[in-house]
Amino acid sequence: MGWFKRLKDGIITSTKDKxxxxxxxxxxxxxxxxxxxxKEVKDNFYKCPHCNYHIRIGSHDYFDLLFDGKYEELFTDLIATDFLNFTDLKPYDKRLEAAREKTSLDDAISVAHGKINKLPIIIAAMDFSFIGGSMGSVVGEKISLAIDFALENRTPLMVISKSGGARMMESAFSLMQMAKTSAKLSKLSKSGVPYFSFLTDPTTGGVTASFAMLGDINFAEPEALIGFAGPRVIKETIKRDLPEGFQRSEFLLEHGFLDFIVDRKDLKNKVGDMLSFF
Ligand SMILES: [Zn+2]
Structure with a gap:
């Protein structure tokens, strides 16, 4: 959300943010x-104190909520370039520059490793504020590197999705990332290292079609917009007309597409329980 100034590189502690x-x-x-x-919002895990609405937060906010204090950010040296010389309303390189300036982030995903309730985990968390959380080559590459890290260190992986889908400015290179991450995840699955996929508002497009629904556990925040399949596919699956809210977490849970929904205040302990279980 950019409420806090992020300390770039190295170890970041939540006390500094506070x-x-x-x-x-x-x-x-x-x-x-x-x-x-x-302050009320932050003390309430970035949820509205009146109606419990889960406000969209950024990767580093999740790191602060989840990790036991300290964590180390990984793969911070990757940045996207405008290798196709793509221009829509403005040139892609200018768009990247503006996004970096606005968010102080390098791209739409950050990866960090640390501990939750004393158990090691690597978390890759997406930022919607960076070009709509779109998946380009940097997002794909960072997820791939996170999977490699999980494999090498036999450390459970959690991906926090928050994305509008593929990054159109990178065209086919963006689509390739879906195949790449899916292939790597099946390797992870075979190795027996757990992968937790956490879907937050919104998770739509290619991200849902690739890594977001491939977790050993797929879980979501309440009321999150999740467009993992088009209306036609869902309609065929449930054999009736689509009710309102068919793309919200609650509907997907009811129809068996998610394992559970978790309130943000319980997130850390829930993930901690999953880590001790696996
Ligand atoms: Zn509210």
């Missing part, structure tokens, strides 16, 4: 329209 939180600012809920202070 000092920089602008406590005096107000947040107006998108869902119930009521106002809360940023």
């Amino acid at each position: 000092k920089e939180a602008p406590d005096g600012l107000w947040y107006k809920c998108k869902n119930c329209k009521q106002a809360s202070t940023m």
Whole structure:
């Protein structure tokens, strides 16, 4: 969300972030329209204190919520380039530059390893604020590297999806990432190292068609928009017309596409339980 200034490179601790939180600012809920202070929102796991709406947060916010204090960010030296010289409303290289400037992120995913309830885990978390969380070559490559790390160290992997789909400015190179990550994940699955896929609002397009639904456990935040299949496929699967909210976590859970839904306040302990179980 960019509420906190991110310390680039190296070890980041949540205590450093806390000092920089602008406590005096107000947040107006998108869902119930009521106002809360940023501090109230943050103390409530970035959920609206009035209606429990789960506000969209960034990769480093999830790292702060999940890891036991310290974590180490990995693969920070990868950045996208405009190798196709793509231009839509503005040139892709300018769009990348603006996104980096706005978010202080290198691309739409960050990878870090650390511990949850004293058990090691590697987490790859996407940022919707970076060109709609779109998957280009850097996202694909970082997920691949995270899978390699999980394999080499026999450390469980968690991917937090938040994406509008493929990055059109990278065209076929973006689509290739889906095949690449899917192939790597099947290797991980064969090795017996667990992969947890956590779907947050929104998860749509190619990301859902590749790594987001391939977890040993697929779980989601409440009310998240998840477009893993088009309306036609879902309609054929459930053999009736689509009710309202058919692309929300609750509907997908009801129809067996998700293992469970977790409130953000319980996320850390839930993942901790999964780690001790596996
Ligand atoms: Zn609200």
